[in-house]
Amino acid sequence: xxxxxxxxxxxxxxxxxxxxxxxxxxxxxxxxxxxxxxxxxxxxxxxxxxxxxxxxxxxxxxxxxxxxxxxxxxxxxxxxxxxxxxxxxxxxxxxxxxxxxxxxxxxxxxxxxxxxxxxxxxxxxxxxxxxxxxxxxxxxxxxxxxxxxxxxxxxxxxxxxxxxxxxxxxxxxxxxxxxxxxxxxxxxxxxxxxxxxxxxxxxxxxxxxxxxxxxxxxxxxxxxxxxxxxxxxxxxxxxxxxxxxxxxxxxxxxxxxxxxxxxxxxxxxxxxxxxxxxxxxxxxxxxxxxxxxxxxxxxxxxxxxxxxxxxxxxxxxxxxxxxxxxxxxxxxxxxxxxxxxxxxxxxxxxxxxxxxxxxxxxxxxxxxxxxxxxxxxxxxxxxxxx
Amino acid sequence: xxxxxxxxxxxxxxxxxxxxxxxxxxxxxxxxxxxxxxxxxxxxxxxxxxxxxxxxxxxxxxxxxxxxxxxxxxxxxxxxxxxxxxxxxxxxxxxxxxxxxxxxxxxxxxxxxxxxxxxxxxxxxxxxxxxxxxxxxxxxxxxxxx
Numbered sequence: 001x002x003x004x005x006x007x008x009x010x011x012x013x014x015x016x017x018x019x020x021x022x023x024x025x026x027x028x029x030x031x032x033x034x035x036x037x038x039x040x041x042x043x044x045x046x047x048x049x050x051x052x053x054x055x056x057x058x059x060x061x062x063x064x065x066x067x068x069x070x071x072x073x074x075x076x077x078x079x080x081x082x083x084x085x086x087x088x089x090x091x092x093x094x095x096x097x098x099x100x101x102x103x104x105x106x107x108x109x110x111x112x113x114x115x116x117x118x119x120x121x122x123x124x125x126x127x128x129x130x131x132x133x134x135x136x137x138x139x140x141x142x143x144x145x146x147x148x149x150x151x152x153x154x155x156x157x158x159x160x161x162x163x164x165x166x167x168x169x170x171x172x173x174x175x176x177x178x179x180x181x182x183x184x185x186x187x188x189x190x191x192x193x194x195x196x197x198x199x200x201x202x203x204x205x206x207x208x209x210x211x212x213x214x215x216x217x218x219x220x221x222x223x224x225x226x227x228x229x230x231x232x233x234x235x236x237x238x239x240x241x242x243x244x245x246x247x248x249x250x251x252x253x254x255x256x257x258x259x260x261x262x263x264x265x266x267x268x269x270x271x272x273x274x275x276x277x278x279x280x281x282x283x284x285x286x287x288x289x290x291x292x293x294x295x296x297x298x299x300x301x302x303x304x305x306x307x308x309x310x311x312x313x314x315x316x317x318x319x320x321x322x323x324x325x326x327x328x329x330x331x332x333x334x335x336x337x338x339x340x341x342x343x344x345x346x347x348x349x350x351x352x353x354x355x356x357x358x359x360x361x362x363x364x365x366x367x368x369x370x371x372x373x374x375x376x377x378x379x380x381x382x383x384x385x386x
Numbered sequence: 387x388x389x390x391x392x393x394x395x396x397x398x399x400x401x402x403x404x405x406x407x408x409x410x411x412x413x414x415x416x417x418x419x420x421x422x423x424x425x426x427x428x429x430x431x432x433x434x435x436x437x438x439x440x441x442x443x444x445x446x447x448x449x450x451x452x453x454x455x456x457x458x459x460x461x462x463x464x465x466x467x468x469x470x471x472x473x474x475x476x477x478x479x480x481x482x483x484x485x486x487x488x489x490x491x492x493x494x495x496x497x498x499x500x501x502x503x504x505x506x507x508x509x510x511x512x513x514x515x516x517x518x519x520x521x522x523x524x525x526x527x528x529x530x531x532x
Contacts (some may be wrong), residue, residue, distance in 0.1 A: 112455065126393035128456075129392060129458065129509075130458075133457070137472050140448035190492075192450060193451070238416075238426045247418065247482060247484060248482040250480025
């Protein structure tokens with residue numbers, strides 16, 4: 001398509017904990033690497049979108065990268081920050097606003113579970129004070145009900161976590177690079193049952209950035225462009241089971257992920273069976289199971305069988321979270337969605353080393369989900385190599 | 387002396403037993419807890435108070451095993467923290483209300499068990515004042531039979 005937009009540069013500051021380096025500095029590091037990857041410098045950038053949840057305003061990155069006067073929009077969309085930034089840059093380039101655009105996300109969270117303030121989410125103080133406003137509780141409550149409704153066992157949670165850490169061990173950039181046995185995961189400390197310590201990702205730090213331009217111009221900058229066939233986000237509808245919900249409606253509605261996935265497949269003109277490499281939100285291994293089905297990659301209840309057979313492994317039919325996902329990389333909220341995009345680009349370029357999906361993957365998929373019920377999806381396609 | 391409630395608008399205490407208070411859309415009948423000012427289903431702003439009752443069935447559950455950071459204020463010191471149950475309880479009208487549970491033992495909690503509303507002292511101040519919130523617990527006899 002003539003108005004396709006391409007990713008021509010990728011850059012990351014490794015996720016994890018980097019004492020002494022601010023979140024902004026980790027974001028600037030990622031932007032510099034992405035520009036270097038595209039053979040460009042910051043003064044070539046005509047538009048930038050970015051954000052962090054806990055590490056400051058993205059447009060302050062200009063203080064570190066250069067005060068060039070470029071329009072820089074701050075994005076604050078929780079877990080969908082990276083996805084929203086990417087979708088905005090794509091639209092800006094497609095509109096002719098700029099030739100070169102940057103999408104960036106970064107973060108640096110305190111240790112431990114997030115502690116949201118009720119008022120920021122339109123809720124009353126008692127909800128937080130009495131101990132009901134925890135994201136980990138939501139993931140546990142949704143997982144508990146899901147396992148019950150679809151006759152899945154705790155074993156599925158263990159298998160999903162085990163695969164994430166196995167993939168993370170193959171990724172030199174991952175934060176957690178140790179494989180865990182099924183027993184270590186199954187016997188780890190309960191956090192919010194049925195979810196245990198090694199079934200949850202941790203809030204972390206890191207930065208991720210992309211450089212984009214129109215697909216027509218991409219070969220000026222790279223031999224391996226990646227086309228953005230879809231990049232969009234959706235918010236919740238009445239009746240879906242969302243984080244921070246004091247009550248759920250009598251009649252259930254599908255999650256925002258379902259609508260984001262459908263719209264992305266329609267926009268890209270492909271279906272789930274066409275996708276060669278998949279990154280889905282794995283805040284915890286229960287969410288990963290649910291998201292496998294919500295994104296259309298399997299039927300509800302089929303997950304345990306797919307995991308047992310290794311079909312979600314790097315060499316399987318549905319390679320999921322090939323870089324170890326949030327479980328092995330941690331979750332700096334602002335950067336997490338762009339990490340997924342970078343992993344898909346790395347796979348489509350054939351540069352993923354020990355974790356490379358075999359058989360020249362051509363189409364990739366990324367998905368995030370977060371509070372208060374947002375989901376962002378991208379579908380990416382390997383461009384023709386020059 | 388009546389119990390000290392953290393949020394008195396959530397409950398009605400004037401009957402024989404406590405009842406949860408919510409609201410209902412006058413146009414489409416959708417029910418809300420806590421009481422809403424607008425209907426997110428049909429976008430109406432015609433809302434009336436609605437009594438949600440005090441009985442339901444456990445729809446999902448977990449146990450809060452670690453001490454939450456503020457704004458949780460159930461304990462002042464982490465050493466005083468005791469795990470508590472959290473669940474969604476499906477009420478007669480179909481709404482599922484999120485609630486603390488009086489049980490925190492995973493071997494005794496199961497989806498579908500009958501639950502009833504009660505008051506729980508979730509916080510005690512240094513001077514001994516107890517702060518109550520709504521909670522659900524097993525219907526008497528149900529737990530023993532399980």
